Amino acid sequence: MLKIAQYTLSSPLLQAPMAGVTDRVYRDIVREHGAGMATSEMVTSQLSLLKTQKTQLRLPQLDECSPRSIQIVGTDPDTMAEAARHYVNIGAEIIDINFGCPVKKVAGSKQLAGSALLKDEQKVEQIISRVVEATGNIPVTVKYRTGWCQSTRNAVRIAKIAEQAGVAALALHGRTREDKYKPYAEYESIRQVKKHANSIPIIANGDIAGDEEQARFILDYTQADGLMIGRASFGRPWIFSELNHSLFGIPTKEITWQYKRDIALKHLESVHDFYRDSTSHHAKATTSHTGFANKVINWYLLSMSIQTNLRPRLLKSRTPGEQISLFKEVLDAAA
Template sequence: MNGKTQIGFSIGPYPIENGLVLAPMAGVTDAPFRALCRQQGAGLTVAEMVTADQTLWHTRKSRLRLPHLDEPEPRMIQIAGADPQMLAEAAQANVALGAQIIDINMGCPAKKVCKKAAGSALMRDPKLVEQILHQVVRAVDVPVTLKMRTGWSASERNAVAIAKIAEQEGIQALTVHGRTREDKFQGEAEYATLAEVVQAVGIPVIANGDITSARKAQEVLQLTQAQGLMLGRAAQGRPWIFNQIHHYLAQGEEQQDPSLAEQEQMICTHLQGLYATYGDIMGVRIARKHLGWYLKEQGQAERRHAFNLLDSPEAQRLWVAEQMNLLQRMKHCD
């Protein structure tokens, strides 16, 4: 099955022409990673989730997650919480800082989020969902979107009902992850519920969950008829997956991974962005997890320990160059 597939949608005045979105992932989708994914074909990137409680925004970590005016448009950030007024005020504060799209998190399955009745826990209370969406949409003059799951559990799949509430309250796009909160990230995502949501509402629906290849992307689009796709974990260590999906959907043929030289350039740009954003000490630490994902994609996960022992940008950059030379030699020996 390799026919050409057209996707794309708009969120308010912002067209997302290729329909491909980078998911917000705490501790992952910071400014350097978002920039790299945009360069590699993501039509839209969502900043890391921030709490609606502004009293917690004073930390350096929180400040770095907030919108920055020097980023490409549209600037989209996700907020999380359970109090309608607090979420509305957080949306206003983010818009004042430069956010152009506000996304509300009702999809996070993490215990520390759900125990505060936020994230996917909100789906158990449709009345509260309605109050939150009503207040946030009316608090700002930018588009508001919603990310959710198929429900709380297999016996409580209520994504269609929540989607209808969202459309009624003025939400301009929905992202649905094909698992319940109970599933967390276990098992396989199911797309039948997403297809039902697409049929039930007239706003764009973005499919999310287990989209790990270009072929799988096309399969999910055909199963759901969604207007867009959101990728999260599949982009870790493989940001070029967006270009590969776009090429496959547009041309009907698979695109090879970037050459080792291109990957080296990409990784070095990513690392440099981390050092510039966080400073040398924190940048070096954060680089370790990202490099671990790149190594896993290269089939070199066992070499992560050696990289984790390095404690300076210079040592990390030199190690990456040596690693890529090693891979190149291995390739020539095959």
């Protein structure tokens, strides 16, 4: 089984961190359905911004499934080390560093964080070393892309830097920053990384769609120790238990239509509970609350191939109660 430093995971299939997606509710649901770990979406290493409600809601909580991994993003080694120390103090059990984010707000010329750091290997080394030093025996992992652009791919060099600086595991998305999300991810770089940095677990990421044959191919071809799944888990948290069963023979419940319906409904109810409880004292509560609830509805309608003319009403529901009962009606009508 996949081991990250002192943590033996229950499955080598991990949920990819996704900003605006993998909130506490999402992480709980995928863990319940077989994901071996679900890292938080990226959070700032600027501790002064920690007060914001948005960041507070992104942080892992002490009652969350272990190991609690939190992903930090930033650019200054000392600031990131200080942030890592802070997150460990409030309960993180693994610190993940983001060297993969392609978006302008993070990797643009103003911030030079996320995937932009792949252009500066020395800085990567400094950041990792400082964070590893700051976190003591709390494992540090790295999630990154294969390089800034096709002509400067440096996944193997980054892996060796990370390995030498004491990183406990690497997750590699088989695209460069320049590739953004264009089809398709490639797995050759992941295979090379596994070949050249074989003292730590390597986790393959990119376009894993949930079918057994493809997942088996990626594992065999790259020899990776685990797979990380992002978008394919939208409205489909049972993807983990399905693949756990088909790839590794881990027993699972039968995934019937009724089972999916119950999960979809529970996901929506949990989003309403979580944001209502967490944000009831904040004026801006409704933005993330409604945003997440509507995303959840759209994901499940798509993944369960449900077409309904009630969709506009569903997304514009005035109260959580109204939305939940309408969603139930839609799910039951589609059964």
